[in-house]
Amino acid sequence: MILYDKGYDVIVVGAGHAGCEAALAAARMGCSTLLLSINLDAVALMSCNPAVGGQAKGHIVREIDALGGEMGKNIDATGIQFRVLNMRKGPAVRASRAQADKQLYRLRMKNVLEHQENLDLKQAEVTALHLQDGVAAGVDTRASVRYRGKTVVLTTGTFMRGLIHIGLVNYPGGRAGDLPSIGLSDQLKDLGFSVGRLKTGTPARLDGRTIDFSRLEPQFGDDPPRPFSFSTERIDRPQIPCYIAYTNERSHEIIRSGLDRSPLYAGIIEGIGPRYCPSIEDKVMRFPDKDRHQTFLEPEGADTVEYYPSGLSTSLPIDVQWAFYRSIEGLERVEIMRPAYAIEYDYVDPIQLHATLETKLIANLYHAGQINGTSGYEEAAGQGLMAGINAAMRCRGEEGIVLGRNEAYIGVMIDDLVTLGTREPYRMFTSRAEYRLLLREDNADLRLRDTGYRIGLVRDGDYSAFTQKKRLIAAEMERLAAQKLLLSEADSSFLQEFDLERMQNAISYEQLLRRPDITYEQLARLDSSCMELPDAVREQVEIQVKYKGYIDRQAEQVRRMSRMESARIPHSFDYLSMSGLTAEVREKLHRFRPDTLGQASRIPGITPAAIAVLSIALKVREEE
Amino acid sequence: MYRADTIAAISTPQGEGGIGIIRVSGQESLSILQRLFRSIPNGGFQSHRFYYGEILPPDSAAVLDEVMVVYMRSPRSFTREDVVEIQCHGGTIILQQILQLVLDCGARLADPGEFTRRAFLNGRIDLVQAESIIDLIRAKTEASLAMAHSQRDGSLSAKLHDVQGSLRQLLALIEAYVDFPDEDLGDQDNSLLRSTYDLAATKVRQLLAGYQEGKVLREGISVLIAGKPNVGKSSLLNALLKEKRAIVTSIPGTTRDLIEEVVNIRGLPLKLLDTAGICQSDDPVEQEGIRLARERIPSADLVLFLLDSSRPYDSDDAVVYEALQGRNFLLVLNKSDLPAAIDLPDSLISHQNVPVSTFSGDGLEGLKETIANLFLHGRLRDNRDLTLLSKARHRDALQRVEHALLSFSSALQVGVSSELLAIDIREALDAIGQITGETTTDDILDLIFGQFCIGK
Structure with missing residues (x-):
């Protein structure tokens, strides 16, 4: 092992949407930071749809921006169609969404990283964590280099033991065209982490020159486009429409006839896929009565002919894909530029994390993004930001930052993950937030700017505009x-x-x-x-x-819960020997190990009576 | 302080007593008292002083009871919070009514042992005492769990799950359109929302209305004594009351009016109604009494069908029996001290009966036991305190459900935006969750994904 002579405060593994926010946050907070990626041409790459935001996700982007993160600014600079969803509903559930110019998005983010003080960007495949006395102390790479770091943030995306499926063909890969990360998840398993397997998928990319747009309905963005970032004054880039198309009975017949060669239905894929993002074969099988399914053909950029057909992901063989996409009106002559595929990857059950995203097993190790079982660029970026902030806070010797469920969707998401864990890819929905009316896009700055400024992420100019x-x-x-x-x-x-x-x-x-x-x-x-x-x-x-x-009604609910949220439960708390709880409740608490009483109350099956008993036991213990 | 909301409960034992006390603790205690008490002393309530006055609802002049009240300012109280105690006349009904007023003014019904818990958490009592509270709560928790299990089939929790199911369905219908605005879901179907709501609201209303123990608490169980003239109806009433209230003579038909008394039997508040004897009669005064008696039969929770076992079953008895068709009644065979001469008709032979003698007092205890068992099904006798508490909690929660649903209904009427409609349904689900211990989010997503084809 060759030891690199420079030591870092924070090492971030992976330069996707989580990794970029984590590295920028740590560097901006003054920590010497190293960002490692398996492929530097794929920094902040949109591996799936070329879009940012949407219901609940737009909220997260605004929160990231309010805290001083980069995602909002990056999409504002590279977006080619902006829309606010749910305009006819109330302000709490209005959400911003934008199509991105995929290549510009990645290039601009890379440029921001390259010009960030305190930040080194390097290409390397991390094969193992380097531990010292059971504490994270750096990483080892495929090229046998050891980088030392006081803290490590893992944002491995779909790369750990990534396996790509197209029909019954499968091969290792972190994403189409990229190598997988091999070794790291085995080490995590050896360290005692519970490592599971998830699956996700992406549709084919279609050649726009072979699409008959005259037969499709265009969908334009808002005019004027409304930016994500509180710092962006206006969007000047020319805007491009999407197009709406529909599958039909013949498309469904083609899907059904190809099912015998579906890795999903043949049982080759073991990972669990997202229910809210099913493949087209899933939709056809689960909703046989629906005679058509909608798709948006989203442009991948201004300078490319590639189109992304949303909602039509599949892992069927390539010949079925040809027939299927061509069965859609307007796509009769379509050429596939990149085939649709499914990918399986390793994740680590987030129940093994503190609310700061530090792992409970290994101190100074943080996990963010798909490694925590989430899906979505925004979910990843939100966690990346918090992991980067908390790694930096650790280096400064300060208490970590945990956002409350009443403060941010990011807070709801992380609390859900670390309290309940997840068995399927987790996506944010506004219905996950019990204080939805307080967590609006419009007031993300009022909720979070002060915190962002206090920790040194929000720049003076942005902050004075806010005050x-x-x-x-x-x-x-x-x-x-x-x-x-x-x-x-x-x-x-x-x-x-x-x-x-x-x-x-x-x-x-x-x-x-x-x-x-x-x-x-x-x-x-x-x-x-x-x-x-x-x-x-x-x-x-x-x-x-x-x-x-x-x-006011929601604020009152928050006030009632606040005591519970701040009542901490020691990690070593012995539930099993506690009298006054049923065996089932004891076992659950032992397994979930909540950090606070508030968390405990959200575990399914934990009754108010059990919480009362627990709160007394805690007080008793405190007095002792 | 451990917890800021204001709690209230009846702190004297259930049942009859000279006085009863309602204790209120938390920062709203004093303002609640001020809204319910007349007349508020000049210069306001001083701490640790007794005041005499009346309790009445804030929006009404109908006095509920004369009371003595005391206000104990924090921290000089049992819980170390602001505490108000209202001493009123004993009796379950009055106590419940005043408690309800306090709850209506914003207090929450205290959990079992909650005053003591607050006292501990605010440093008022020591560890040993606190440990014993844990035991106390454990006992209650486990017993109520056992109860919940025993009721799972066909009873409360099954019904609650039913309501929960309808409400979740309702929420899923709403949330699908909030969270997936870009999906091809078709138009939101308001009539489906309305019909799903109606289903849930009806179930809640039925639960609240038909909730026997809840009803017992509010009004007492009404028990009507019926029989032909001179079988000893008034004597039975007096024997149960242990004092002579009704005029008792051996001239048949003495009781012309209805006589109503409340008596505590095994902790249950029984409202006893003595009635005129039912028979074939030509006397207009007597006829009026008989008419009244017949009228009251359908509204009674239980009828004691009194027969004189020393005389043969006759046509007057048959008239009474006929009036009781389809009613919940118990046969009481009076005058067991005399030689039996009665010969029950076939239709009554297998009916549950209790022999008593109002003259000697024999069998009265058995009668009380039988009545109590009928209402408590035997299973709640030893946990009366717990039962009342937990039941009141259930009712409390269900009333919150009803309240939230009403709010939903009017919001739906006005055409309020979906995410605001969802707030009321979530509030209703939370209230049920307080009883069942179940949370919501994931179930709703399951329902949405199960019903709507969603996904990009």
């Missing part, structure tokens, strides 16, 4: 509460329109705005000064006023 926004919001809220609509002075058409003629007492602007039928624009008819405020401020004030009742 200015906060001041304006507070002043406007105060003004709305104080300013009253007086009958004598009011515009009579306004009173008539909103049925206010018979009102007895003066009514405040805040009360007016609370009414579902009165918007800020309408309020401006009484007093145009409010329209001078920046859009983001008005949006925020309007949401806070209109949804006050619901927001």
Whole structure:
């Protein structure tokens, strides 16, 4: 083993969406950081769909941005179609989504990494962790180099023992065109980690020159496009449409006829796939009554003819793929540039992590992204950011950062993972968040900017823009509460329109705005000064006023839970000998080992009575 | 302080007593008292002073009871929180009504042992005492678990799972459209939401309405004594009350009006109704009493069909029996001290009967035991305290479910956005989860993925 003479604070293994955020966060927080990738031409590569955001995922991107991460800025700089989903629903479930120019996305991120102070970017396959006294102390590579690091962040994606399936053919690979990572997961298993197997898949990439777009329905983005990052003022890049197509009965027949050569149905694939992202053969088999399935043909970039047909991933053999894609109207002559495939990979059950993403077994070792059983670029980036932050905090000798379930989707995700573990690829949904109305895209900065600034990730300029926004919001809220609509002075058409003629007492602007039928624009008819405020401020004030009742209700729920969330359970706590709990509850707690009472309460089957007993036992122990 | 919300419970033993005490602990205690008490002393309540006054609902002038109240300011109280104690007249019904008012004002029903637990957590009592609370809670937890298991089939928990199932289905229907806006799911079907809601709401209402023990707590069990004239109905009432309340003579038909008394039998509050004797009669006054008696039969939880075992079964007895068709009744054969002359008709021979003598008092204990068993099915007798507590918790939770569902219904009517509708359903599911210990998120996702074809 050749020892590299430079020692690092943080070594990040893997330069996907998790690894990039982890390395940038650590370096920006002042730690000397090494980022290792198996292939430097694949940094921040979008291995599956060329898009960022979507329901709940858009929320995560905004949170990453508020904390000082890079994903939001990167998609703003390279996005070719921006849309806000759920515009007709309330603000909490509106979500941003953007198509990325895949190559630009990766190149810009690589450029940011290359210009980041304190950060070295190197190509190497990590084959083993280097431990000292049972604590992570560096990594060893295929080329027999040992890099020393005080902390190590593993973001291995689909690479550990990656196995690619196309029909009954399979071969090792971390992604189509890349080598797998061999050795690392065996070592993790030897160290006592519970290593499992997951599966995911991706559709074929189609040649746009062979698609008849005239027969497909285009889908355009919003105009003007709305950026992800709180720091981006506007999007200037030309926007490109997606196209909607549908499968038909003949497509389904082709799928069914190829099932005997499906690795999934032949039982060759052992890994568990994501339910929310089923292959087309799964959809056809599970929903036989559905006569068509929708797909969006998403452009992979401005300078390429490659298209990504969303929702049509498959692991069927290539001849079935040819017939299948060509059965779709508009795709009759389509040429496949890259075949669809499924990939199996190793992950480590995240139940073995603390909420800081540090492993419980090996100190100073952090896991983020698909190694934790998640799927999705945004989920990976969110964890990568937190792992990078916490590795840096460890190097500084400071307490780690754990975001609460009431603070961020990132907090909900990590709590779900470390509390319950996962057996299938975990994706974020807004329905996973019990305080959904508090976790909106629009207020991600209000929730997280301060934390990002405190730890040194948010730059001064961004932070002062934020404090200015906060001041304006507070002043406007105060003004709305104080300013009253007086009958004598009011515009009579306004009173008539909103049925206010018979009102007895003066009514405040805040009360007016609370009414579902009165918007800020309408309020401006009484007093145009409010329209001078920046859009983001008005949006925020309007949401806070209109949804006050619901927001207060959720805030009250948060307050009730806060004691439980902060009540810590020592890792060594002996549940098995505890009296007062049923055997089932004891066994569950022993297996899940929650960090806090709040976590314990979210384990299925743990009753309020059991929590009461546990809380007393904890107090007793504390007193002793 | 360990926990900030305000809790309340009846802190005197269940059953009849001269006075009963409702204890309220937490920072809202005083403000709750202020909303329910008349008249609030000038200068407000001082700590550790007794005040005399009346309890009445905030929005009504109907006085519930005369009371003595005391306010103990934190930390000089048992829990070290602000504590209010309301001393009212004993009796389950009054206590329950006042407790309900306190809960309506924002307090939460205390968990078993929760006052003691808070006292410990706030450093008021020591470790040894705390250990014994753990034992206490364990006992209750295990017993209630056992109860839950015994009830699994056809009873409460099965019904709760039923409601839970409907609510999860409802939530899945809503969440699918919130979380998958870009999927090809078809239009959201509001009439399906409405019908799924109706199903769940009806089940909850049935549970709340038909909840026997819950009803017992609120109103007492009504037990009607019926029989032809002069079989000893009033004597039986008096014997059960151990005092002479009804006018007792040997002239048949003395009891013209209905007489109602509450008596505590094995911890159950029984509302006893003595009625005029039912027979064929031409006397208009007597007829009026008979009409009243007949009218009351359907609303009674149990009828004691009283027969005189020293006389033969006759046509007047048959008239009574006919009035009892389809009702829940128990045969009580009075005058067991005299030689038996009765010869029960075939239809009554196999019916459950209890021989008593209101004259000698023989058999009265057996009668009480039988009544209590009928209502408690024998299985709850030894855990009465626990039963009442846990049942009240269930009712508390179910009322929260009902409340959330009402809110959902009106929100659906107004056309509120889906993610806000989901809040009410989640609140309802959480309330049920308080009883069943089950959480929600993953089940909902299972349901969504099972019903909708989702995936990119």
